[in-house]
Amino acid sequence: MPLVEVTLTEGRTAEQIRTLIHELTGAVERAVSAPAANIRVVVREVPPTHWAAGDVTIAERRERQARATDTPGPTDS
Structure with missing residues (x-):
C-alpha cells in the first residue's frame, strides 16, 4: 500500500490540491x-x-523578495 506524503506552504486552492492528489x-x-x-x-x-x-x-524570504521588487532601481536623469 504506497503512501505519498507532501508538505506545502498554505495558499493553494482546493482545486490545486485535488489535482495534485490525482x-x-x-x-x-x-x-x-x-x-x-x-x-x-x-x-x-x-x-x-x-x-x-x-x-x-x-x-521572511517572501517579505524580503517583495521589498526587493518594490524598491525602485536607479533612474537615469
Whole structure:
C-alpha cells in the first residue's frame, strides 16, 4: 500500500490540491503498478512562518523578495 506524503506552504486552492492528489495517484499507479484504491496520499499545509531553510522562514524570504521588487532601481536623469 504506497503512501505519498507532501508538505506545502498554505495558499493553494482546493482545486490545486485535488489535482495534485490525482496526479500523484496516477504517477504511483504507473510507476509501481499499484491499484489506485491502495494508494494513499496525504497533503499537509503549513503556514509559511512554520517552514524555514537556513534559519529564514518562507514568510521572511517572501517579505524580503517583495521589498526587493518594490524598491525602485536607479533612474537615469
